[in-house]
Amino acid sequence: MSEQQIIQYLPSSSYIEFLKAATDGVSGKTHLANIKWEDGIERDSWVKIYTATKPRGLVNEMIGYLLGSALNLPMPPRAGFLCLENKILNQNLVNTLSQVDQYRGFTFAWITEDVKGRNLRVELEENPAHYHIITEYIVTCLRDWDNLANMIAFDDWILNTDRNVGNTIQLPDRTFSLIDHGECLQGGEWQEPQLLDAHCPHIGFGDNLHLRLLYEKNKNNLFSMEDTLAELENAKLLHITALKKVAQEIKMHLTDLIGDEIVETGIEELPNYPVTETVFNFLSNRATAIKKFNERCDTFLSTNSIARPLS
Template sequence: MIELIEDDGLVDVLKVVSSTSGGVSAQTILANVEWPDGEIEETFVKFFSPALRVKEIINEAFGHMCTNLVGLEQPLRVGIIKVNVEDIPDQVRNEFEGLEDNFASNHGYLYAWATKSIGSQSLKKIYFHTDDVSSAENFINAMQAWDDLPKLITLDDWIGNSDRNAGNIIFINSNRFAVIDHGRLFGVINWLSEPLMPGNEFRNIAFEVFRIAHGGKPHAIACTPILHEAEVQREKFEGLRDNLKRVTLDLFKLLKMPANSDVYTDSFINYCQYRTATSKARFTAKLSLHEVAV
Protein backbone atom coordinates (compact mmCIF):
# COMPACT_ATOMS: atom_id res chain seq x y z
CA MET A 1 0.00 0.00 0.00
CA ILE A 2 1.19 3.49 -0.85
CA GLU A 3 0.46 5.72 2.13
CA LEU A 4 -0.10 9.48 2.16
CA ILE A 5 1.82 11.26 4.91
CA GLU A 6 0.53 14.70 5.81
CA ASP A 7 2.59 17.88 6.17
CA ASP A 8 3.31 17.35 9.86
CA GLY A 9 4.89 13.96 9.20
CA LEU A 10 8.49 15.10 8.86
CA VAL A 11 9.59 15.11 12.50
CA ASP A 12 13.33 15.70 12.25
CA VAL A 13 16.24 15.13 9.90
CA LEU A 14 18.82 12.56 11.00
CA LYS A 15 21.30 12.85 8.15
CA VAL A 16 21.74 13.65 4.49
CA VAL A 17 22.29 10.49 2.50
CA SER A 18 23.38 11.44 -0.98
CA SER A 19 22.82 13.42 -4.12
CA THR A 20 22.18 11.54 -7.34
CA SER A 21 25.34 11.59 -9.42
CA GLY A 22 25.36 12.98 -12.92
CA GLY A 23 23.25 16.03 -12.24
CA VAL A 24 20.81 17.55 -9.79
CA SER A 25 17.80 15.25 -9.79
CA ALA A 26 17.34 13.93 -6.24
CA GLN A 27 18.37 14.55 -2.68
CA THR A 28 17.79 11.88 -0.06
CA ILE A 29 17.66 12.33 3.69
CA LEU A 30 17.16 9.90 6.56
CA ALA A 31 14.54 11.31 8.91
CA ASN A 32 12.15 10.41 11.68
CA VAL A 33 8.74 10.40 10.01
CA GLU A 34 5.33 10.04 11.61
CA TRP A 35 3.23 7.72 9.44
CA PRO A 36 -0.58 7.91 9.22
CA ASP A 37 -1.07 5.39 12.04
CA GLY A 38 1.01 7.54 14.41
CA GLU A 39 4.09 5.33 14.30
CA ILE A 40 7.39 7.23 14.06
CA GLU A 41 9.84 5.36 11.85
CA GLU A 42 13.32 6.01 10.49
CA THR A 43 12.49 6.79 6.90
CA PHE A 44 14.36 7.69 3.75
CA VAL A 45 12.77 10.75 2.15
CA LYS A 46 13.72 11.43 -1.44
CA PHE A 47 13.20 14.95 -2.79
CA PHE A 48 13.23 15.43 -6.56
CA SER A 49 14.06 18.38 -8.75
CA PRO A 50 10.91 20.26 -9.86
CA ALA A 51 11.09 19.20 -13.50
CA LEU A 52 11.36 15.49 -12.63
CA ARG A 53 9.22 15.27 -9.49
CA VAL A 54 6.04 13.90 -11.06
CA LYS A 55 7.92 11.41 -13.24
CA GLU A 56 10.05 10.14 -10.35
CA ILE A 57 7.18 9.74 -7.87
CA ILE A 58 4.97 8.00 -10.43
CA ASN A 59 7.83 5.64 -11.30
CA GLU A 60 8.57 4.86 -7.66
CA ALA A 61 4.93 4.09 -6.94
CA PHE A 62 4.30 2.11 -10.12
CA GLY A 63 7.50 0.12 -9.68
CA HIS A 64 6.68 -0.59 -6.04
CA MET A 65 3.26 -2.00 -6.92
CA CYS A 66 4.67 -4.21 -9.67
CA THR A 67 7.50 -5.45 -7.44
CA ASN A 68 4.98 -6.28 -4.75
CA LEU A 69 2.99 -8.21 -7.31
CA VAL A 70 5.82 -10.65 -8.08
CA GLY A 71 6.69 -11.26 -4.43
CA LEU A 72 10.07 -9.58 -4.11
CA GLU A 73 10.92 -8.03 -0.75
CA GLN A 74 10.81 -4.25 -0.42
CA PRO A 75 10.69 -1.68 2.37
CA LEU A 76 7.75 -2.51 4.67
CA ARG A 77 6.22 0.95 4.25
CA VAL A 78 6.29 3.38 1.35
CA GLY A 79 4.42 6.59 0.80
CA ILE A 80 4.19 10.09 -0.55
CA ILE A 81 4.97 12.76 2.02
CA LYS A 82 3.68 16.32 1.86
CA VAL A 83 6.31 18.82 3.00
CA ASN A 84 5.55 22.49 3.56
CA VAL A 85 7.97 24.89 1.90
CA GLU A 86 9.15 26.27 5.23
CA ASP A 87 9.91 22.73 6.45
CA ILE A 88 12.12 21.74 3.53
CA PRO A 89 15.53 20.83 5.01
CA ASP A 90 18.29 23.31 4.25
CA GLN A 91 20.34 20.58 2.59
CA VAL A 92 17.56 19.98 0.09
CA ARG A 93 16.88 23.67 -0.43
CA ASN A 94 20.56 24.28 -1.18
CA GLU A 95 20.72 21.35 -3.59
CA PHE A 96 17.92 22.74 -5.75
CA GLU A 97 18.75 26.42 -5.32
CA GLY A 98 18.08 28.38 -8.48
CA LEU A 99 15.65 25.84 -9.96
CA GLU A 100 12.19 27.23 -10.63
CA ASP A 101 9.56 25.33 -8.66
CA ASN A 102 6.13 26.57 -9.70
CA PHE A 103 4.30 23.83 -7.83
CA ALA A 104 5.90 24.69 -4.47
CA SER A 105 5.48 28.43 -5.08
CA ASN A 106 1.80 28.09 -5.97
CA HIS A 107 0.79 25.61 -3.27
CA GLY A 108 3.20 26.25 -0.42
CA TYR A 109 4.27 22.62 -0.27
CA LEU A 110 5.76 19.83 -2.36
CA TYR A 111 5.65 16.05 -2.41
CA ALA A 112 8.53 13.65 -1.80
CA TRP A 113 8.86 9.86 -1.81
CA ALA A 114 9.18 8.10 1.56
CA THR A 115 10.39 4.56 2.32
CA LYS A 116 10.79 3.05 5.76
CA SER A 117 14.41 2.11 6.37
CA ILE A 118 15.20 -1.58 5.95
CA GLY A 119 18.14 -1.12 8.29
CA SER A 120 20.77 -2.79 6.16
CA GLN A 121 23.33 -2.09 3.46
CA SER A 122 23.17 -2.34 -0.30
CA LEU A 123 25.14 -4.98 -2.19
CA LYS A 124 27.19 -2.12 -3.63
CA LYS A 125 28.45 -1.18 -0.18
CA ILE A 126 29.05 -4.80 0.75
CA TYR A 127 30.78 -6.04 -2.39
CA PHE A 128 32.23 -3.11 -4.32
CA HIS A 129 35.44 -1.66 -2.97
CA THR A 130 38.05 0.24 -4.93
CA ASP A 131 40.87 -2.02 -3.77
CA ASP A 132 39.03 -5.32 -4.35
CA VAL A 133 39.57 -6.80 -7.82
CA SER A 134 37.02 -9.53 -7.04
CA SER A 135 34.14 -7.13 -6.34
CA ALA A 136 32.17 -7.85 -9.51
CA GLU A 137 32.75 -11.60 -9.25
CA ASN A 138 31.59 -11.68 -5.63
CA PHE A 139 28.48 -9.67 -6.51
CA ILE A 140 27.62 -12.01 -9.39
CA ASN A 141 28.08 -15.07 -7.19
CA ALA A 142 25.83 -13.63 -4.50
CA MET A 143 23.13 -12.75 -7.01
CA GLN A 144 23.29 -16.14 -8.70
CA ALA A 145 22.81 -17.88 -5.34
CA TRP A 146 19.68 -15.79 -4.68
CA ASP A 147 16.54 -17.89 -5.13
CA ASP A 148 14.55 -14.87 -6.31
CA LEU A 149 16.90 -13.83 -9.12
CA PRO A 150 14.52 -15.23 -11.81
CA LYS A 151 11.72 -13.04 -10.39
CA LEU A 152 13.90 -9.94 -10.65
CA ILE A 153 15.08 -10.78 -14.17
CA THR A 154 11.54 -11.15 -15.44
CA LEU A 155 10.15 -8.18 -13.51
CA ASP A 156 12.80 -5.81 -14.82
CA ASP A 157 12.09 -7.05 -18.33
CA TRP A 158 8.40 -6.14 -18.36
CA ILE A 159 8.50 -2.93 -16.32
CA GLY A 160 11.46 -1.72 -18.36
CA ASN A 161 13.80 -1.10 -15.41
CA SER A 162 17.05 -0.12 -17.10
CA ASP A 163 18.68 1.18 -13.92
CA ARG A 164 19.01 -1.93 -11.78
CA ASN A 165 22.36 -1.98 -9.97
CA ALA A 166 24.05 -3.21 -6.81
CA GLY A 167 23.12 0.02 -5.05
CA ASN A 168 19.39 -0.69 -5.15
CA ILE A 169 19.54 -4.29 -3.99
CA ILE A 170 19.62 -4.49 -0.19
CA PHE A 171 21.21 -7.32 1.79
CA ILE A 172 18.98 -8.74 4.51
CA ASN A 173 20.75 -12.03 5.13
CA SER A 174 22.27 -14.86 3.15
CA ASN A 175 20.14 -15.57 0.06
CA ARG A 176 17.64 -12.90 1.07
CA PHE A 177 17.69 -9.49 -0.57
CA ALA A 178 15.22 -6.61 -0.95
CA VAL A 179 14.92 -4.17 -3.84
CA ILE A 180 14.48 -0.40 -3.73
CA ASP A 181 14.41 2.51 -6.19
CA HIS A 182 12.31 2.40 -9.34
CA GLY A 183 13.29 5.73 -10.81
CA ARG A 184 13.81 4.62 -14.41
CA LEU A 185 11.04 2.52 -15.94
CA PHE A 186 9.48 1.66 -19.29
CA GLY A 187 12.84 1.38 -21.06
CA VAL A 188 13.37 5.15 -21.21
CA ILE A 189 15.05 7.81 -19.12
CA ASN A 190 12.08 10.18 -19.04
CA TRP A 191 8.63 9.32 -20.38
CA LEU A 192 7.64 12.99 -20.19
CA SER A 193 9.81 13.62 -23.23
CA GLU A 194 10.31 10.15 -24.78
CA PRO A 195 7.78 7.83 -26.43
CA LEU A 196 7.38 4.38 -24.93
CA MET A 197 8.43 1.68 -27.40
CA PRO A 198 7.60 -1.71 -25.83
CA GLY A 199 9.41 -3.58 -28.59
CA ASN A 200 12.71 -1.83 -27.87
CA GLU A 201 15.30 -3.57 -25.73
CA PHE A 202 17.40 -2.13 -22.93
CA ARG A 203 20.09 -3.33 -20.55
CA ASN A 204 18.70 -5.81 -18.03
CA ILE A 205 21.42 -6.04 -15.39
CA ALA A 206 19.88 -8.98 -13.53
CA PHE A 207 19.71 -10.98 -16.77
CA GLU A 208 23.33 -10.12 -17.58
CA VAL A 209 24.37 -11.39 -14.14
CA PHE A 210 22.58 -14.67 -14.84
CA ARG A 211 24.27 -15.15 -18.22
CA ILE A 212 27.73 -14.29 -16.90
CA ALA A 213 27.29 -16.68 -13.98
CA HIS A 214 26.56 -19.44 -16.49
CA GLY A 215 29.49 -18.71 -18.75
CA GLY A 216 27.40 -16.89 -21.34
CA LYS A 217 25.49 -20.01 -22.38
CA PRO A 218 23.10 -21.15 -19.65
CA HIS A 219 21.88 -24.75 -19.83
CA ALA A 220 18.18 -25.15 -20.62
CA ILE A 221 17.53 -26.47 -17.11
CA ALA A 222 19.02 -23.32 -15.56
CA CYS A 223 16.71 -21.20 -17.74
CA THR A 224 13.53 -22.96 -16.66
CA PRO A 225 12.80 -20.74 -13.58
CA ILE A 226 13.03 -17.59 -15.73
CA LEU A 227 10.56 -18.92 -18.31
CA HIS A 228 8.29 -20.10 -15.52
CA GLU A 229 8.33 -16.65 -13.93
CA ALA A 230 7.54 -15.07 -17.29
CA GLU A 231 4.31 -17.08 -17.42
CA VAL A 232 3.44 -16.52 -13.76
CA GLN A 233 4.06 -12.79 -13.90
CA ARG A 234 2.03 -12.42 -17.11
CA GLU A 235 -0.99 -13.88 -15.32
CA LYS A 236 -0.38 -11.79 -12.20
CA PHE A 237 -0.18 -8.60 -14.25
CA GLU A 238 -3.57 -9.34 -15.79
CA GLY A 239 -5.03 -9.42 -12.31
CA LEU A 240 -3.33 -6.17 -11.24
CA ARG A 241 -3.78 -4.16 -14.44
CA ASP A 242 -7.01 -2.34 -13.58
CA ASN A 243 -5.84 -1.46 -10.07
CA LEU A 244 -2.50 -0.23 -11.42
CA LYS A 245 -4.35 2.07 -13.78
CA ARG A 246 -6.68 3.40 -11.08
CA VAL A 247 -3.90 4.09 -8.58
CA THR A 248 -1.70 5.73 -11.20
CA LEU A 249 -4.51 8.08 -12.26
CA ASP A 250 -5.14 8.92 -8.58
CA LEU A 251 -1.45 9.74 -8.14
CA PHE A 252 -1.45 12.04 -11.15
CA LYS A 253 -4.44 13.82 -9.61
CA LEU A 254 -2.69 14.12 -6.24
CA LEU A 255 0.42 15.53 -7.92
CA LYS A 256 -1.86 17.95 -9.79
CA MET A 257 -0.89 16.85 -13.27
CA PRO A 258 -4.28 16.08 -14.87
CA ALA A 259 -3.19 17.13 -18.38
CA ASN A 260 -2.53 13.99 -20.45
CA SER A 261 -2.51 11.84 -17.30
CA ASP A 262 -4.88 9.33 -18.91
CA VAL A 263 -2.65 9.16 -22.00
CA TYR A 264 0.46 8.56 -19.92
CA THR A 265 -1.29 5.98 -17.75
CA ASP A 266 -2.60 4.06 -20.76
CA SER A 267 0.89 4.06 -22.27
CA PHE A 268 2.33 2.56 -19.05
CA ILE A 269 -0.31 -0.17 -18.97
CA ASN A 270 0.03 -0.92 -22.68
CA TYR A 271 3.80 -1.11 -22.33
CA CYS A 272 3.57 -3.67 -19.52
CA GLN A 273 0.77 -5.54 -21.29
CA TYR A 274 2.93 -6.05 -24.37
CA ARG A 275 6.05 -6.90 -22.40
CA THR A 276 4.35 -9.48 -20.17
CA ALA A 277 2.59 -11.08 -23.14
CA THR A 278 5.87 -11.50 -25.04
CA SER A 279 8.24 -12.09 -22.12
CA LYS A 280 8.53 -15.87 -22.37
CA ALA A 281 9.11 -15.79 -26.13
CA ARG A 282 11.65 -13.00 -25.74
CA PHE A 283 13.69 -14.88 -23.15
CA THR A 284 13.46 -18.09 -25.17
CA ALA A 285 14.98 -16.22 -28.12
CA LYS A 286 17.64 -14.49 -26.04
CA LEU A 287 18.70 -17.78 -24.53
CA SER A 288 18.68 -19.52 -27.91
CA LEU A 289 16.20 -22.08 -26.69
CA HIS A 290 13.54 -23.79 -28.73
CA GLU A 291 11.14 -24.92 -26.07
CA VAL A 292 11.61 -25.54 -22.37
CA ALA A 293 8.97 -27.25 -20.30
CA VAL A 294 7.85 -25.12 -17.35
Protein backbone atom coordinates in the same frame (compact mmCIF):
# COMPACT_ATOMS: atom_id res chain seq x y z
CA MET B 1 -6.16 4.57 2.57
CA SER B 2 -8.40 1.59 1.87
CA GLU B 3 -7.68 -1.73 3.54
CA GLN B 4 -6.37 -3.19 0.29
CA GLN B 5 -4.30 -0.19 -0.76
CA ILE B 6 -0.56 -0.78 -0.59
CA ILE B 7 0.99 2.67 -1.02
CA GLN B 8 0.28 5.21 1.73
CA TYR B 9 -0.37 8.95 1.43
CA LEU B 10 1.20 10.77 4.37
CA PRO B 11 0.76 14.45 5.39
CA SER B 12 3.67 16.76 6.14
CA SER B 13 3.07 16.23 9.86
CA SER B 14 4.32 12.65 9.41
CA TYR B 15 7.84 14.00 8.90
CA ILE B 16 9.38 13.85 12.39
CA GLU B 17 13.14 14.33 12.09
CA PHE B 18 16.00 14.44 9.60
CA LEU B 19 18.58 11.72 10.36
CA LYS B 20 21.26 11.72 7.65
CA ALA B 21 21.86 12.30 3.97
CA ALA B 22 22.28 9.41 1.53
CA THR B 23 25.83 8.77 0.41
CA ASP B 24 24.84 7.57 -3.06
CA GLY B 25 22.01 7.87 -5.59
CA VAL B 26 21.72 10.41 -8.37
CA SER B 27 18.14 10.21 -9.66
CA GLY B 28 16.62 11.93 -6.63
CA LYS B 29 17.61 13.97 -3.56
CA THR B 30 17.57 11.32 -0.83
CA HIS B 31 17.96 11.30 2.93
CA LEU B 32 17.05 9.16 5.93
CA ALA B 33 14.39 10.53 8.27
CA ASN B 34 12.14 9.50 11.12
CA ILE B 35 8.65 9.13 9.61
CA LYS B 36 5.33 8.39 11.36
CA TRP B 37 3.38 5.94 9.21
CA GLU B 38 -0.38 5.41 9.14
CA ASP B 39 -0.28 2.93 12.02
CA GLY B 40 1.15 5.68 14.22
CA ILE B 41 4.58 4.05 14.53
CA GLU B 42 7.70 6.08 13.77
CA ARG B 43 10.26 4.30 11.59
CA ASP B 44 13.57 5.16 9.93
CA SER B 45 12.62 5.75 6.30
CA TRP B 46 14.26 6.95 3.11
CA VAL B 47 12.83 10.15 1.65
CA LYS B 48 13.50 10.82 -2.04
CA ILE B 49 12.61 14.14 -3.65
CA TYR B 50 12.50 14.28 -7.44
CA THR B 51 13.43 17.59 -9.04
CA ALA B 52 12.10 19.10 -12.27
CA THR B 53 14.67 17.12 -14.29
CA LYS B 54 12.97 13.82 -13.33
CA PRO B 55 9.24 14.59 -13.68
CA ARG B 56 8.26 10.90 -13.94
CA GLY B 57 10.22 9.70 -10.93
CA LEU B 58 7.24 9.30 -8.59
CA VAL B 59 5.23 7.47 -11.26
CA ASN B 60 8.10 5.07 -11.85
CA GLU B 61 8.69 4.41 -8.15
CA MET B 62 5.01 3.64 -7.66
CA ILE B 63 4.91 1.22 -10.60
CA GLY B 64 8.09 -0.56 -9.57
CA TYR B 65 6.99 -0.98 -5.97
CA LEU B 66 3.48 -2.23 -6.72
CA LEU B 67 4.49 -4.68 -9.44
CA GLY B 68 7.46 -5.94 -7.45
CA SER B 69 5.26 -6.45 -4.39
CA ALA B 70 2.65 -8.26 -6.47
CA LEU B 71 5.38 -10.63 -7.67
CA ASN B 72 6.37 -11.26 -4.03
CA LEU B 73 9.82 -9.87 -4.71
CA PRO B 74 11.50 -8.58 -1.54
CA MET B 75 10.72 -4.88 -1.22
CA PRO B 76 10.73 -2.47 1.74
CA PRO B 77 7.75 -3.34 3.96
CA ARG B 78 6.16 0.11 3.52
CA ALA B 79 6.14 2.75 0.81
CA GLY B 80 4.23 5.93 0.19
CA PHE B 81 3.96 9.52 -0.97
CA LEU B 82 4.86 12.15 1.63
CA CYS B 83 3.69 15.73 1.31
CA LEU B 84 6.53 18.12 2.15
CA GLU B 85 6.06 21.85 2.58
CA ASN B 86 8.69 23.85 0.77
CA LYS B 87 9.32 26.00 3.84
CA ILE B 88 11.04 23.10 5.62
CA LEU B 89 13.32 22.37 2.64
CA ASN B 90 16.64 23.94 1.75
CA GLN B 91 16.06 26.85 -0.64
CA ASN B 92 18.59 25.49 -3.11
CA LEU B 93 16.53 22.29 -3.29
CA VAL B 94 13.28 24.24 -3.65
CA ASN B 95 14.78 26.04 -6.64
CA THR B 96 15.22 22.68 -8.42
CA LEU B 97 11.58 21.64 -8.01
CA SER B 98 9.06 21.92 -10.82
CA GLN B 99 7.41 25.29 -11.32
CA VAL B 100 4.12 23.81 -10.12
CA ASP B 101 5.67 22.61 -6.85
CA GLN B 102 7.42 25.93 -6.31
CA TYR B 103 4.18 27.87 -6.90
CA ARG B 104 1.91 25.78 -4.69
CA GLY B 105 4.43 25.62 -1.84
CA PHE B 106 4.74 21.86 -1.41
CA THR B 107 6.00 18.77 -3.17
CA PHE B 108 5.50 15.02 -2.84
CA ALA B 109 8.41 12.77 -1.93
CA TRP B 110 8.70 9.03 -2.35
CA ILE B 111 9.30 7.27 0.96
CA THR B 112 10.20 3.69 1.85
CA GLU B 113 10.90 2.11 5.20
CA ASP B 114 14.58 1.40 5.75
CA VAL B 115 15.28 -2.34 5.39
CA LYS B 116 18.39 -2.17 7.63
CA GLY B 117 20.55 -3.81 4.97
CA ARG B 118 23.99 -3.25 3.44
CA ASN B 119 24.49 -0.93 0.49
CA LEU B 120 27.30 -2.82 -1.22
CA ARG B 121 28.00 -0.01 -3.68
CA VAL B 122 28.90 2.26 -0.77
CA GLU B 123 31.16 -0.46 0.64
CA LEU B 124 32.91 -0.76 -2.72
CA GLU B 125 33.48 2.99 -2.88
CA GLU B 126 34.73 3.21 0.70
CA ASN B 127 37.07 0.21 0.42
CA PRO B 128 38.89 0.46 -2.93
CA ALA B 129 41.75 -1.71 -1.67
CA HIS B 130 39.30 -4.60 -1.21
CA TYR B 131 37.39 -4.00 -4.45
CA HIS B 132 37.95 -7.46 -5.95
CA ILE B 133 37.19 -9.28 -2.70
CA ILE B 134 33.91 -7.39 -2.22
CA THR B 135 32.98 -7.85 -5.87
CA GLU B 136 33.55 -11.59 -5.66
CA TYR B 137 31.37 -11.69 -2.55
CA ILE B 138 28.57 -9.78 -4.33
CA VAL B 139 28.77 -12.08 -7.34
CA THR B 140 28.52 -15.18 -5.17
CA CYS B 141 25.54 -13.91 -3.19
CA LEU B 142 23.64 -12.79 -6.30
CA ARG B 143 24.29 -16.03 -8.15
CA ASP B 144 22.99 -18.08 -5.21
CA TRP B 145 19.91 -15.88 -4.66
CA ASP B 146 16.61 -17.70 -5.28
CA ASN B 147 14.97 -14.58 -6.75
CA LEU B 148 17.64 -13.85 -9.38
CA ALA B 149 15.55 -14.98 -12.38
CA ASN B 150 12.47 -13.21 -10.99
CA MET B 151 14.41 -9.96 -10.66
CA ILE B 152 15.75 -10.23 -14.23
CA ALA B 153 12.26 -10.76 -15.65
CA PHE B 154 10.85 -7.96 -13.48
CA ASP B 155 13.47 -5.43 -14.57
CA ASP B 156 12.85 -6.33 -18.20
CA TRP B 157 9.09 -5.90 -17.73
CA ILE B 158 9.36 -2.37 -16.34
CA LEU B 159 12.39 -1.42 -18.47
CA ASN B 160 14.49 -0.71 -15.40
CA THR B 161 17.64 1.02 -16.64
CA ASP B 162 19.29 1.33 -13.22
CA ARG B 163 19.64 -2.01 -11.45
CA ASN B 164 22.93 -2.00 -9.60
CA VAL B 165 24.47 -3.08 -6.30
CA GLY B 166 23.40 0.24 -4.76
CA ASN B 167 19.69 -0.53 -5.12
CA THR B 168 19.95 -4.26 -4.50
CA ILE B 169 20.30 -4.00 -0.74
CA GLN B 170 21.79 -7.03 0.97
CA LEU B 171 19.95 -8.39 4.00
CA PRO B 172 21.57 -10.28 6.91
CA ASP B 173 20.68 -13.69 5.44
CA ARG B 174 22.64 -12.88 2.23
CA THR B 175 19.45 -12.29 0.26
CA PHE B 176 18.45 -8.91 -1.17
CA SER B 177 15.74 -6.25 -1.05
CA LEU B 178 14.98 -4.20 -4.17
CA ILE B 179 14.68 -0.41 -3.98
CA ASP B 180 14.86 2.66 -6.24
CA HIS B 181 12.79 2.21 -9.41
CA GLY B 182 12.73 5.86 -10.45
CA GLU B 183 14.67 5.07 -13.63
CA CYS B 184 12.30 2.43 -15.03
CA LEU B 185 10.18 2.98 -18.17
CA GLN B 186 13.25 4.28 -20.04
CA GLY B 187 14.15 6.74 -17.26
CA GLY B 188 12.73 9.40 -14.97
CA GLU B 189 12.05 11.84 -17.80
CA TRP B 190 10.23 9.54 -20.24
CA GLN B 191 7.88 10.95 -22.85
CA GLU B 192 4.66 9.26 -23.91
CA PRO B 193 5.90 8.24 -27.43
CA GLN B 194 8.60 6.11 -25.78
CA LEU B 195 5.88 3.86 -24.35
CA LEU B 196 3.98 3.22 -27.56
CA ASP B 197 6.08 0.19 -28.46
CA ALA B 198 5.64 -2.42 -25.75
CA HIS B 199 8.16 -4.68 -27.46
CA CYS B 200 11.05 -2.23 -27.42
CA PRO B 201 14.34 -3.76 -26.27
CA HIS B 202 15.50 -3.42 -22.70
CA ILE B 203 18.83 -1.61 -22.71
CA GLY B 204 19.79 -3.46 -19.56
CA PHE B 205 20.27 -6.52 -21.74
CA GLY B 206 23.27 -4.87 -23.37
CA ASP B 207 25.64 -6.10 -20.66
CA ASN B 208 23.46 -7.86 -18.12
CA LEU B 209 25.48 -9.05 -15.15
CA HIS B 210 22.47 -10.79 -13.63
CA LEU B 211 21.71 -12.83 -16.76
CA ARG B 212 25.32 -13.90 -16.87
CA LEU B 213 25.21 -15.00 -13.25
CA LEU B 214 21.99 -16.94 -13.77
CA TYR B 215 23.60 -18.84 -16.62
CA GLU B 216 26.72 -19.40 -14.53
CA LYS B 217 24.59 -20.95 -11.79
CA ASN B 218 23.35 -23.53 -14.29
CA LYS B 219 26.54 -23.96 -16.34
CA ASN B 220 27.40 -27.38 -14.89
CA ASN B 221 24.01 -28.79 -15.90
CA LEU B 222 23.85 -30.93 -19.00
CA PHE B 223 21.28 -28.57 -20.52
CA SER B 224 22.54 -25.32 -19.00
CA MET B 225 21.12 -23.03 -21.70
CA GLU B 226 17.73 -24.73 -21.68
CA ASP B 227 17.56 -24.69 -17.88
CA THR B 228 18.39 -20.97 -17.75
CA LEU B 229 15.78 -20.08 -20.37
CA ALA B 230 13.16 -22.22 -18.63
CA GLU B 231 13.83 -20.49 -15.30
CA LEU B 232 13.41 -17.09 -16.95
CA GLU B 233 10.21 -18.10 -18.72
CA ASN B 234 8.70 -19.38 -15.48
CA ALA B 235 9.47 -16.01 -13.92
CA LYS B 236 7.88 -14.17 -16.84
CA LEU B 237 4.69 -16.23 -16.63
CA LEU B 238 3.95 -14.65 -13.25
CA HIS B 239 3.56 -11.14 -14.66
CA ILE B 240 0.00 -11.36 -15.95
CA THR B 241 -1.40 -12.42 -12.58
CA ALA B 242 0.74 -9.88 -10.74
CA LEU B 243 -0.59 -7.00 -12.85
CA LYS B 244 -4.17 -8.07 -12.18
CA LYS B 245 -3.52 -7.93 -8.42
CA VAL B 246 -2.54 -4.27 -8.41
CA ALA B 247 -4.14 -2.94 -11.61
CA GLN B 248 -6.74 -0.81 -9.85
CA GLU B 249 -4.25 0.78 -7.49
CA ILE B 250 -1.83 1.53 -10.33
CA LYS B 251 -4.62 3.21 -12.29
CA MET B 252 -5.64 5.24 -9.24
CA HIS B 253 -2.12 6.53 -8.63
CA LEU B 254 -1.60 7.23 -12.34
CA THR B 255 -4.68 9.43 -12.25
CA ASP B 256 -3.38 11.22 -9.15
CA LEU B 257 0.12 11.76 -10.52
CA ILE B 258 -0.54 12.36 -14.22
CA GLY B 259 -4.14 13.56 -14.09
CA ASP B 260 -5.76 14.50 -17.37
CA GLU B 261 -2.51 14.85 -19.30
CA ILE B 262 -3.19 14.00 -22.93
CA VAL B 263 -1.32 13.49 -26.16
CA GLU B 264 -2.54 15.08 -29.35
CA THR B 265 -2.44 12.29 -31.89
CA GLY B 266 -3.25 14.24 -35.04
CA ILE B 267 -5.73 11.47 -35.91
CA GLU B 268 -9.23 12.74 -36.62
CA GLU B 269 -10.96 9.67 -35.16
CA LEU B 270 -8.93 9.90 -31.92
CA PRO B 271 -7.51 13.44 -31.59
CA ASN B 272 -6.53 13.08 -27.90
CA TYR B 273 -5.27 10.12 -25.92
CA PRO B 274 -4.77 9.99 -22.10
CA VAL B 275 -1.19 9.38 -21.02
CA THR B 276 -2.47 7.26 -18.11
CA GLU B 277 -3.87 4.76 -20.62
CA THR B 278 -0.61 4.70 -22.57
CA VAL B 279 1.34 3.80 -19.42
CA PHE B 280 -1.03 1.07 -18.30
CA ASN B 281 -1.37 -0.42 -21.77
CA PHE B 282 2.42 -0.52 -22.04
CA LEU B 283 2.68 -2.49 -18.79
CA SER B 284 -0.17 -4.79 -19.79
CA ASN B 285 1.16 -5.53 -23.26
CA ARG B 286 4.67 -6.12 -21.99
CA ALA B 287 3.39 -8.46 -19.27
CA THR B 288 1.82 -10.74 -21.87
CA ALA B 289 4.75 -10.64 -24.33
CA ILE B 290 6.26 -13.92 -23.18
CA LYS B 291 7.59 -14.93 -26.59
CA LYS B 292 9.37 -11.59 -27.07
CA PHE B 293 10.99 -11.90 -23.64
CA ASN B 294 12.16 -15.42 -24.41
CA GLU B 295 13.67 -14.18 -27.67
CA ARG B 296 15.58 -11.40 -25.89
CA CYS B 297 16.99 -13.82 -23.34
CA ASP B 298 17.90 -16.40 -25.98
CA THR B 299 19.62 -13.78 -28.13
CA PHE B 300 21.65 -12.45 -25.21
CA LEU B 301 22.76 -15.85 -23.98
CA SER B 302 23.57 -17.06 -27.50
CA THR B 303 25.60 -14.05 -28.65
CA ASN B 304 27.47 -12.97 -25.52
CA SER B 305 30.49 -14.68 -24.06
CA ILE B 306 29.37 -15.84 -20.64
CA ALA B 307 32.14 -14.72 -18.31
CA ARG B 308 32.03 -13.37 -14.80
CA PRO B 309 32.52 -9.59 -14.95
CA LEU B 310 34.37 -7.97 -12.07
CA SER B 311 33.66 -4.36 -13.01
